[in-house]
Amino acid sequence: MSSETMSIFSPRLAARFDALVAKYPVKRSALVPMLLYAQDEIGYLSDAVIAEVAERIGITELDVRNVATYYSMLRFKPAGKYNIQVCTNISCMLRGGYDILDRFQKELGVGHKGITSDGVFSLEEVECIGACCWAPAIQVNYDFHDELKPELVPGILEGYRAKAGFPGDGSTSLGRKAEGKAPHA
Amino acid sequence: MPRLVSHPDEVKIVTRRFGQGAANIDRYLELGGYQSAKKCLEQGPDWIINEMKASNLRGRGGAGFATGMKWSFVPKQSPKPKYVLVNGDESEPGTCKDHLIFLHDPHSVIEGTIIAGLAIGSKLGFIYLRGEYRYLLEIVEKAVADAYARGFLGKNIFGSETEFQIITQSGAGAYEVGEESALMESLEGKRGVPRIKPPFPAVVGLYGGPTIINNAETIATVPHVIAMGAESYAAVGTPRNGGTRLFGISGHVERPGVYELPMGYNLKKMIYDVAGGVRGGRKLKAVVPGGSSTPVLLPEEIENLGMDFDQVGKAGSMLGSGGVVVIDDQTCIVEFALRTISFYQHESCGWCIPCREGTDWLKKTFTRFHAGFGTASDIDNIQHIAQNILGRTFCPLGDAAAMPTLGFIKKFRKEFEDHLNGKPCPYARHEELAAV
Numbered sequence: 013m014s015s016e017t018m019s020i021f022s023p024r025l026a027a028r029f030d031a032l033v034a035k036y037p038v039k040r041s042a043l044v045p046m047l048l049y050a051q052d053e054i055g056y057l058s059d060a061v062i063a064e065v066a067e068r069i070g071i072t073e074l075d076v077r078n079v080a081t082y083y084s085m086l087r088f089k090p091a092g093k094y095n096i097q098v099c100t101n102i103s104c105m106l107r108g109g110y111d112i113l114d115r116f117q118k119e120l121g122v123g124h125k126g127i128t129s130d131g132v133f134s135l136e137e138v139e140c141i142g143a144c145c146w147a148p149a150i151q152v153n154y155d156f157h158d159e160l161k162p163e164l165v166p167g168i169l170e171g172y173r174a175k176a177g178f179p180g181d182g183s184t185s186l187g188r189k190a191e192g193k194a195p196h197a
Numbered sequence: 198m199p200r201l202v203s204h205p206d207e208v209k210i211v212t213r214r215f216g217q218g219a220a221n222i223d224r225y226l227e228l229g230g231y232q233s234a235k236k237c238l239e240q241g242p243d244w245i246i247n248e249m250k251a252s253n254l255r256g257r258g259g260a261g262f263a264t265g266m267k268w269s270f271v272p273k274q275s276p277k278p279k280y281v282l283v284n285g286d287e288s289e290p291g292t293c294k295d296h297l298i299f300l301h302d303p304h305s306v307i308e309g310t311i312i313a314g315l316a317i318g319s320k321l322g323f324i325y326l327r328g329e330y331r332y333l334l335e336i337v338e339k340a341v342a343d344a345y346a347r348g349f350l351g352k353n354i355f356g357s358e359t360e361f362q363i364i365t366q367s368g369a370g371a372y373e374v375g376e377e378s379a380l381m382e383s384l385e386g387k388r389g390v391p392r393i394k395p396p397f398p399a400v401v402g403l404y405g406g407p408t409i410i411n412n413a414e415t416i417a418t419v420p421h422v423i424a425m426g427a428e429s430y431a432a433v434g435t436p437r438n439g440g441t442r443l444f445g446i447s448g449h450v451e452r453p454g455v456y457e458l459p460m461g462y463n464l465k466k467m468i469y470d471v472a473g474g475v476r477g478g479r480k481l482k483a484v485v486p487g488g489s490s491t492p493v494l495l496p497e498e499i500e501n502l503g504m505d506f507d508q509v510g511k512a513g514s515m516l517g518s519g520g521v522v523v524i525d526d527q528t529c530i531v532e533f534a535l536r537t538i539s540f541y542q543h544e545s546c547g548w549c550i551p552c553r554e555g556t557d558w559l560k561k562t563f564t565r566f567h568a569g570f571g572t573a574s575d576i577d578n579i580q581h582i583a584q585n586i587l588g589r590t591f592c593p594l595g596d597a598a599a600m601p602t603l604g605f606i607k608k609f610r611k612e613f614e615d616h617l618n619g620k621p622c623p624y625a626r627h628e629e630l631a632a633v
Contacts, residue, residue: 035364037278037321037404043386045367048328069386082388082546085328085370101290102489102522103447105536139372139540140290140489141329144447144520145454146199154331158199 020060025053029068039069047080056090084139092127092134094172096120097151100137103144108162112148113137115162119169132176133169199297202454204471208433208441210421211414212457215301220336222343225304233423234311235355245316249419251427253439257294258284258375258412259488259517260593261506264419268409270399271317277406281313281322282384282398285413286368286375288327289488290540291520294443294455295413299326299333302417303340309416311354311361312423317409320360323384324413328369338365372544376592377410379546390548391592414443434460438505442519446472449479449525461503468499468523480526483608487517489537490597492604493530514604530612534605535563541598552595555586559602566616576613580606 019026028049032042043065050061057080066073080086096116100109116135120128127134143149146158157168201216209215218224225231237245250265271279283306287295298306310322324341326334341363344350352360366384368374374383378392381403402408418440422430431439438460444467445455451473458467464486468474475481481496486504492514494502502512509516524533542556559582566575583599583606590596606613 038385040386041366041384044369044383048367048369079386079388083328083369083371100536101540102485102533102536103291103520105533106448106522106524106528139543140288140292142287142293142296142327143199144291144293144522145445146293147447147453151329154329156199156332 020064021050021053025049033068040071043069043071043076043079044083047076047083047086051086056087058088090127090131091136093132093176094152095134095136097136097138097141099139099141099143099147099149099151101140101144103140104148107147108160109148111162112150112160112165115165116150119165132173199293199300200454201297201301202452202456204456206462206466206471207457208459209457210425210430210433210441211298211305211418211443212301212455213421214305215297217301219302219304220300220340222304222340222347225302229424230304230420231308231349231355233420234308234315234349236423237312237315238355238357238359242316242318245312245423248423248427249316251431252422253431253434253437254415254418254422255438255506256412257414257418257442257519259289259490259515261516264411264415267399267411268313268316270397271407271409272400273318275318275407277404278321279317279319279406280403280408281310281317281319282377282380282403282408282410283310283322283324283413283416284375284377284380284410285324285326285330286371286380287330287413287518288372288375288544289490289518289520290537291445291447291485291488291522292518293445293447294519296330296333297443297455298413298417299330299337303333303337304344305417305420306337306413307340307344307350307363309419310363311349312419313409313411313416314361315359317407319409320362322361322363323366323403324363325366325368325374325380325384327374328367331367334365334367341365371546372540373546373592373594376594379592380410381408388546390546391590391594393591435503435505435508437507442504442516444504444519444521446521446523448521448523449476449528450474450523451476458504460505461508464494464499464502464504464521467504467521472523475523475525477525481523482526482528483524483530485520485522485524485601487515488520489522489540490593490601491515491517492600493524493608495608515600529567530605530609531563531567531616534602535560535567537601537605538563538598541594545594545598549590549592549595551586551589552598555582555595556598558582559598566613569616571613571616573614573617576606576610 033039062076066076098113122135124137148160149158214228246269254264255261354361371389373379374389379389383389398408434440441457443455447453483493506516538559542560545552545556547553583602586595586599
């Protein structure tokens with residue numbers, strides 16, 4: 013495949029893949045990062061992404077799917093432009109991780125793996141993200157937000173909404189009080 | 198940016214460059230960087246391995262295997278290329294120390310990888326970071342590129358005849374890949390399922406070649422061991438437990454954070470003095486001493502407990518990854534156990550049936566139990582299931598699920614019994630957790 017003319021990836025990503033497969037003693041070692049980088053650009057692992065990655069590495073599409081389904085960050089359906097991943101594992105749970113998740117659910121009106129109707133946000137409850145000492149923590153795409161409180165949630169959403177070019181109309185609940193249940197922890 | 202903490206009892210060896218801009222190669226050099234790698238290049242493999250053995254440095258990933266010993270298992274002559282693999286797939290709940298190493302001192306990982314390569318006669322090292330650590334991967338990649346530009350990596354490192362290359366690699370979300378054989382599978386572009394041992398990776402590892410796999414903290418420690426001398430390093434810790442450890446204290450403490458303390462540091466002091474005690478002046482209920490896979494300890498068990506591999510082992514738990522999770526008296530242990538087992542159920546790769554089925558049954562039973570639909574026989578049944586996972590899987594994930602489960606039941610049996618009689622847990626508030 014000529015990466016310049018036929019690739020579904022941007023020239024920059026196509027060049028990165030060429031460099032990646034050349035780098036390893038065995039070409040296939042590039043597979044896992046390549047899938048993640050492709051997903052970052054395209055949004056999810058579409059059939060076309062899988063076909064192109066298979067061809068670039070020289071394995072079958074089935075091989076690619078077999079590997080891709082193993083890794084929790086890889087997805088086969090689009091997510092929101094900003095994928096909010098809320099950790100509720102033990103260290104975060106002890107410091108109110110579920111309150112953070114509740115607040116995001118309330119603000120966005122979607123649950124686990126849900127996407128907002130404008131496609132700006134998706135929400136996920138995730139396992140430990142390696143920010144235990146700065147809990148509760150979330151990741152929005154690859155950005156970490158540490159030491160959260162439920163009342164910080166609307167501001168975080170506003171920030172990303174502005175980035176996405178969808179400034180809120182001010183009616184999101186910045187002023188509304190969190191109706192959280194009595195703190196457990 | 199994750200908050201950095203400090204305490205007067207800390208002995209800053211691995212963290213001594215944190216917060217000083219050492220991700221910049223010039224700054225790293227100003228702070229004494231790459232001198233250890235140069236020294237090792239002059240001294241040769243036998244000297245390096247002897248230093249590592251004398252340092253009593255033990256693997257920081259969790260198992261605590263002696264690093265020098267591990268390196269010495271690699272055959273000197275090998276028809277296949279040898280590899281160094283740095284495990285930065287940090288995923289054990291309660292553990293975030295490697296996060297800070299990659300952020301503040303990526304060159305220490307690179308320098309440690311070079312030294313490991315020199316020790317075993319390898320020309321290629323891999324630094325594997327979990328997929329979620331993208332911003333850290335970018336920091337490490339920049340550091341690797343800078344090291345190449347200075348000639349510290351490449352065909353002729355530090356102007357010598359010796360070659361050493363480093364490839365950085367991103368994962369894509371999988372706790373299991375932190376297990377060394379699954380890590381190699383992932384690096385070979387496969388599903389991260391474990392391999393049976395033997396053969397051990399030191400003999401048959403990545404691409405079938407002899408491979409050493411070390412935790413990122415272990416590798417980051419190596420240049421410091423060389424710089425300060427093995428004996429000085431060993432003297433910091435306790436017998437057979439050299440040096441310091443990056444203890445990540447999280448949960449219900451006033452000052453959570455990653456603290457570098459000498460091996461053998463008293464756990465009670467760590468919680469009450471270093472981390473400022475239990476949050477809000479509450480009482481301590483339990484401590485998970487080394488990441489979520491290590492059996493829970495009671496307040497009376499930590500009175501005189503020194504945090505090194507041997508002492509925590511004697512106390513019936515494990516030092517693990519050094520992730521100390523502190524639990525106060527207003528926490529429901531059944532809920533905590535449920536959240537712990539839910540994680541292992543989610544992360545079980547499904548390769549070994551006892552782990553795949555066992556974690557699933559445990560999660561189901563705990564969920565029902567916590568929702569108030571438990572029966573007296575469940576308590577014994579949970580133990581029975583956990584016992585039947587233990588030691589019956591290729592990799593330690595099965596044990597990692599079974600060991601804490603057994604600990605919770607053994608030490609908090611009464612709290613489990615209090616959940617009987619159809620009463621929902623008095624602390625329950627998460628419908629999504631309570632729903633079967």
